[in-house]
Amino acid sequence: QVQLAESGGGLVQAGGSLRLSCAASRRTLSPMGWFRQAPGKEREFVAAVDWSGPNTYYPDSVKGRFTISRNNPNDTLYLQMDSLKPEDTAVYYCAVLRNIVTRTVLYWGKGTLVTVSS
DSSP: OOOEEEEOOEEEETTOOEEEEEEESSOOOSOEEEEEEOTTSOOEEEEEEOTTSSOEEOOTTTTTTEEEEEEGGGTEEEEEEOSOOGGGOEEEEEEEEEETTTTEEEEEOOOEEEEEEO
16 A cells, blocks of 8 residues: 655646645555546546656646656655646646556545646
8 A cells, every 4th residue: 555645736827837746655666647637527647657767658738848757765756847727727646557558546645736827
């Protein structure tokens, strides 16, 4: 079992930046990722990184604006979000993945709210 705790959400103006963090309760060598869920919408994939860090994956909606990274010695996952848009408003969830291609989730965090004002 792995507990995940997200932090770093908040209110930001369009065009601004935020960095989300996700602290894991123990070391995991699994791929990890970020997902988000906007009000009235399904949860969607945002970013993923393999266990060693060099391989990352993004959907077109955030590619070039978001950067995922991990600090394995500190058991922490990050999501740097730049050039934020109002449509990025959502609850952002950290996850441990079983498989980075299928993005099957083993563990979820409780989420952190990001609100982007226009």
